[in-house]
Amino acid sequence: MDSMTVPAITAVNDFVVKFANVNGSGSASANEMFARAIVRMGVPVSPRNIFPSNIQGMPTWYEVRVSEKGWLGRRGGCDLMVALNAQTWDADVAEIEPGGYLFYDSTRPLKGKLREDINVIGVPLTAICTREFTDPNQRRLFKNIMYVGALAGLLDMEFEVVEGLIAQQYRGKTQLIDGNRAAARIGYDHTRTHFAGKIGLKIRRSDAVGDRIVIDGNAAAGLGAVYGGATVAAWYPITPSTSVVEAFTTYCRKYRTCPESGAARYAIVQAEDELASIGMVLGASWNGARAFTATSGPGISLMQEFLGLSYFAEVPSVIIDVQRGGPSTGMPTKTQQSDLLLCAYASHGDTRHVLLFPEDPHECFTMTAQAFDLAERLQTPVFLMTDLDIGMNERLSQPFAWDDARAYDRGKVLTAEDLDAGKSFGRYEDVDGDGIPWRTIPGTHPAKGAFFTRGTSRNAQARYSELGEDYVYNMERLRTKFETAKTLVPPPVAQPALQPTRLGVIHFGSTSPAMAEALDILAADGIYLDALRVRAFPFNAEVEAFVDAHDFVFVVEQNESGQLRTLLVNECEFDPKKLVKVLHYDGSPITARFIAGAISEAMNSPRLRPLIPTKG
Amino acid sequence: MTYIAKPRLGSEALPRNAAGFTRRDYEGRVSTLCAGCGHDSISAAIVQACYELDIEPHRVAKMSGIGCSSKTPDYFLGASHGFNSVHGRMPSVATGAALANRDLTYLGVSGDGDSASIGIGQFAHAMRRGVNLTYIVENNGVYGLTKGQFSATADKGSKSKKGVLNADSPIDLVALALQLGATYVARSFSGDKEQLVPLIKGALRHKGPAFIDVLSPCVTFNNHAGSTKSYDYVREHNEAVNRVEVVLQRHAIETSYAPGELRRVVQHDGSMLLLRKLGQDYDPTDRIGAMNHLHEHAALGEIVTGLLYVDEHADDLHKHLNTVEAPLNTLTDEALCPGNEVLQALNATLR
Ligand SMILES: Cc1ncc(C[n+]2csc(CCOP(=O)(O)OP(=O)(O)O)c2C)c(N)n1
Numbered sequence: 001m002d003s004m005t006v007p008a009i010t011a012v013n014d015f016v017v018k019f020a021n022v023n024g025s026g027s028a029s030a031n032e033m034f035a036r037a038i039v040r041m042g043v044p045v046s047p048r049n050i051f052p053s054n055i056q057g058m059p060t061w062y063e064v065r066v067s068e069k070g071w072l073g074r075r076g077g078c079d080l081m082v083a084l085n086a087q088t089w090d091a092d093v094a095e096i097e098p099g100g101y102l103f104y105d106s107t108r109p110l111k112g113k114l115r116e117d118i119n120v121i122g123v124p125l126t127a128i129c130t131r132e133f134t135d136p137n138q139r140r141l142f143k144n145i146m147y148v149g150a151l152a153g154l155l156d157m158e159f160e161v162v163e164g165l166i167a168q169q170y171r172g173k174t175q176l177i178d179g180n181r182a183a184a185r186i187g188y189d190h191t192r193t194h195f196a197g198k199i200g201l202k203i204r205r206s207d208a209v210g211d212r213i214v215i216d217g218n219a220a221a222g223l224g225a226v227y228g229g230a231t232v233a234a235w236y237p238i239t240p241s242t243s244v245v246e247a248f249t250t251y252c253r254k255y256r257t258c259p260e261s262g263a264a265r266y267a268i269v270q271a272e273d274e275l276a277s278i279g280m281v282l283g284a285s286w287n288g289a290r291a292f293t294a295t296s297g298p299g300i301s302l303m304q305e306f307l308g309l310s311y312f313a314e315v316p317s318v319i320i321d322v323q324r325g326g327p328s329t330g331m332p333t334k335t336q337q338s339d340l341l342l343c344a345y346a347s348h349g350d351t352r353h354v355l356l357f358p359e360d361p362h363e364c365f366t367m368t369a370q371a372f373d374l375a376e377r378l379q380t381p382v383f384l385m386t387d388l389d390i391g392m393n394e395r396l397s398q399p400f401a402w403d404d405a406r407a408y409d410r411g412k413v414l415t416a417e418d419l420d421a422g423k424s425f426g427r428y429e430d431v432d433g434d435g436i437p438w439r440t441i442p443g444t445h446p447a448k449g450a451f452f453t454r455g456t457s458r459n460a461q462a463r464y465s466e467l468g469e470d471y472v473y474n475m476e477r478l479r480t481k482f483e484t485a486k487t488l489v490p491p492p493v494a495q496p497a498l499q500p501t502r503l504g505v506i507h508f509g510s511t512s513p514a515m516a517e518a519l520d521i522l523a524a525d526g527i528y529l530d531a532l533r534v535r536a537f538p539f540n541a542e543v544e545a546f547v548d549a550h551d552f553v554f555v556v557e558q559n560e561s562g563q564l565r566t567l568l569v570n571e572c573e574f575d576p577k578k579l580v581k582v583l584h585y586d587g588s589p590i591t592a593r594f595i596a597g598a599i600s601e602a603m604n605s606p607r608l609r610p611l612i613p614t615k616g
Numbered sequence: 617m618t619y620i621a622k623p624r625l626g627s628e629a630l631p632r633n634a635a636g637f638t639r640r641d642y643e644g645r646v647s648t649l650c651a652g653c654g655h656d657s658i659s660a661a662i663v664q665a666c667y668e669l670d671i672e673p674h675r676v677a678k679m680s681g682i683g684c685s686s687k688t689p690d691y692f693l694g695a696s697h698g699f700n701s702v703h704g705r706m707p708s709v710a711t712g713a714a715l716a717n718r719d720l721t722y723l724g725v726s727g728d729g730d731s732a733s734i735g736i737g738q739f740a741h742a743m744r745r746g747v748n749l750t751y752i753v754e755n756n757g758v759y760g761l762t763k764g765q766f767s768a769t770a771d772k773g774s775k776s777k778k779g780v781l782n783a784d785s786p787i788d789l790v791a792l793a794l795q796l797g798a799t800y801v802a803r804s805f806s807g808d809k810e811q812l813v814p815l816i817k818g819a820l821r822h823k824g825p826a827f828i829d830v831l832s833p834c835v836t837f838n839n840h841a842g843s844t845k846s847y848d849y850v851r852e853h854n855e856a857v858n859r860v861e862v863v864l865q866r867h868a869i870e871t872s873y874a875p876g877e878l879r880r881v882v883q884h885d886g887s888m889l890l891l892r893k894l895g896q897d898y899d900p901t902d903r904i905g906a907m908n909h910l911h912e913h914a915a916l917g918e919i920v921t922g923l924l925y926v927d928e929h930a931d932d933l934h935k936h937l938n939t940v941e942a943p944l945n946t947l948t949d950e951a952l953c954p955g956n957e958v959l960q961a962l963n964a965t966l967r
């Protein structure tokens with residue numbers, strides 16, 4: 001640590017550590033262990049994977065934001081760079097905040113001149129491993145756990161916590177536990193000896209985590225599908241959705257294996273493509289099972305024709321869309337919220353679909369489970385609109401809970417008893433005035449209730465009909481049904497400003513943690529905004545009232561065109577001038593800094609400036 | 617237009633099968649296809665087959681894609697649920713349905729355009745996946761519903777009604793089904809009810825993917841001289857390898873044939889297929905032999921029909937997935953939802 005032109009950053013439980021690794025080098029689990037150790041010390045973290053569309057050899061990054069205050073959005077910037085990839089070295093070094101720290105493997109001496117405004121921490125990881133271990137595999141792999149130990153030492157973390165995680169990860173494999181523990185200890189002792197008191201970043205035990213859990217959104221959605229009663233899953237692999245069905249498979253094996261026979265209470269089919277996936281979902285749902293698929297934008301594009309059938313023939317379906325950057329193959333390993341319009345109006349003709357917007361893994365769980373109730377109640381497609389940021393990153397979330405008294409809402413299904421009791425059945429008749437007709441499941445009754453499902457127009461008795469009035473009856477009923485949907489979907493969550501204000505902000509999905517933090521930053525600057533987190537489409541009355549109650553409403557989104565705003569303008573007929581776009585779409589998760597910056601800037605426009613209360 | 621239901625006059629007097637149904641109970645709405653369309657004969661054969669098999673109509677699910685052929689499920693088994701899906705995608709819908717309830721009988725009806733052109737992918741994957749489904753292609757070599765364009769099964773050199781010669785090589789769905797692992801593969805002709813009805817019966821009783829390619833002339837667009845899918849052409853070139861009879865119980869074995877003339881195949885459900893040889897020796901349990909036979913005779917310009925292949929030990933997708941005996945759509949909330957206690961235990965592992 002040489003001459004410094006800027007003071008070294010000092011921070012306790014509030015900084016960003018970034019790991020620059022080579023994809024496939026085994027660093028991923030070490031990095032996760034580092035983040036998990038901080039959580040175990042009671043300090044909130046939000047880790048994020050930044051990775052290429054590639055399996056081995058390309059650069060990857062893992063960013064860990066530590067925040068005692070509990071801000072889980074991406075912060076931006078980097079205070080401590082763990083630079084372990086020669087390929088990206090220059091850019092990684094350049095990214096460090098002035099006064100920040102560079103951690104590297106000092107086995108080989110640095111070439112050339114480094115920045116003078118950063119602190120350099122060299123640990124000869126390779127040399128130590130070569131010295132301590134003889135097996136070439138161990139030499140390579142233990143380097144990862146060794147830097148975790150070294151960082152723990154550097155940041156003043158409790159070594160017992162790291163030890164505990166190692167023991168948990170390799171439970172039952174004593175040799176692996178011993179080896180990993182030894183390697184971690186060597187790293188820990190090394191930095192304690194050589195760098196004690198020389199670094200201003202610290203992790204101090206806290207109780208800010210509470211009873212929260214750490215899980216990624218895709219795993220939570222897979223679990224939600226188990227709890228939601230899904231028995232059929234059909235899918236085609238696509239980043240970033242693949243791990244949804246993988247998790248569903250794992251949890252099904254665990255929780256859905258018949259204890260007597262060992263047989264499966266579920267069926268999972270890897271289809272030949274997304275057309276087949278959604279076709280299977282429709283076939284299964286039509287036949288009375290709860291079925292879903294998980295995909296991303298390109299898959300939704302392929303499903304269009306079937307989605308129209310699901311809507312018009314009124315066959316329930318649940319589609320989990322883990323959004324990534326489009327159009328086309330776009331940015332397959334980057335995050336976006338850019339499939340809203342694609343999903344809201346999927347398919348030809350006049351269609352409208354129900355969308356759910358989870359903010360985090362907790363809501364991925366609850367909303368996936370709820371999606372099955374909604375799809376069966378409304379007999380229509382229901383989309384869970386999650387994204388890569390939520391789906392593929394571990395996130396601190398509220399613990400899961402399930403009300404054991406809750407029964408699945410299977411919707412309006414006539415049983416054989418109902419039919420025998422003389423209940424009249426017209427498949428597409430609006431008998432209850434809510435636009436939702438009754439249905440029967442194939443095989444129910446020997447003489448009553450059979451009907452022919454088709455995508456062509458038909459009358460209320462499900463008979464083929466090209467009569468204009470029959471068609472209009474159906475379309476109007478579908479419109480009524482969509483109105484009914486507004487009363488069933490999850491309502492928005494309001495966060496009123498600390499002071500009365502005529503300004504509002506609407507956001508949704510993975511923007512949530514960055515938004516919360518941005519509101520805090522803006523309030524400190526005297527800019528107060530009432531916030532509304534929209535959780536579903538169609539928008540219900542509360543969303544309309546919120547926009548009506550404000551002069552200007554910022555709409556914060558992670559796409560290029562303002563797709564939620566388009567939906568708001570289109571469906572609620574708001575004056576577009578009232579809705580101010582705040583758009584982030586470079587593929588990285590949106591940050592509080594970005595939102596606060598964009599809103600402050602907009603506040604300086606002549607249109608909005610008068611709305612800022614003058615201080616004092 | 618709206619269809620008129622068929623009058624059910626006089627059904628009291630009609631004979632009933634063992635399940636208590638008359639032949640009428642297996643009929644559907646009045647067909648709207650062209651008079652003389654081969655597809656209507658296939659619908660009649662389906663009605664006959666279901667009646668003779670004593671199937672309860674409501675335990676059948678009828679699936680189809682889009683086309684004249686795919687409309688037909690409305691014209692048979694009126695007491696069954698039907699699903700007329702989208703063009704070329706019947707197989708996936710049928711797969712999903714079969715996953716949801718393993719106890720129903722699935723009957724998929726498709727066209728040559730529906731299965732060999734737009735839907736060839738789904739056709740192939742349903743076969744290789746082992747879906748328990750009777751899959752009938754009503755093969756007329758053209759797109760009937762869009763007015764007579766060639767489909768992918770049209771033979772090279774066959775002439776359209778407008779006089780255009782087809783230059784593309786044909787896809788033989790039977791050859792594909794054999795190669796892809798279908799466990800019951802047959803070809804027949806809509807004009808040969810004697811052959812077709814038992815083949816459908818055998819397929820409905822088969823466990824696993826049962827495929828029947830039925831040549832079914834389109835009288836409006838492909839029944840002229842120069843077509844290889846016309847009534848005349850198919851009659852002249854039909855080379856049947858066997859005649860099938862389906863016997864529901866093991867013990868009721870036909871004895872009126874000379875030894876060596878009959879071959880018995882017992883299917884999974886105990887029903888028996890009695891195969892009467894025609895002409896040369898043909899072993900319908902030899903998949904490779906079937907493929908060779910098919911290709912050799914196709915090269916001679918012959919249309920090979922009959923039960924070309926059957927696997928006596930066939931099983932299906934549910935077996936591969938090891939699903940529970942009870943249909944998935946009957947599982948209760950308790951069987952499906954692990955409950956809060958399990959969830960709390962899981963939470964504890966995520967901290
Ligand atoms: C996606 C799509 N593309 C095109 C069509 C138009 N179309 C309807 S039926 C059909 C061809 C049907 O041919 P086939 O399956 O052989 O049935 P056939 O009418 O000959 O019985 C086509 C192209 C459609 N319905 N959907």
Ligand code: SF4
Nearest residue numbers: 650653684760834835
């Ligand atoms: S157009 Fe051809 S296939 Fe269609 S109904 Fe008429 S004869 Fe049959």
Ligand SMILES: [Mg+2]
Nearest residue numbers: 727728756758
């Ligand atoms: Mg055709």
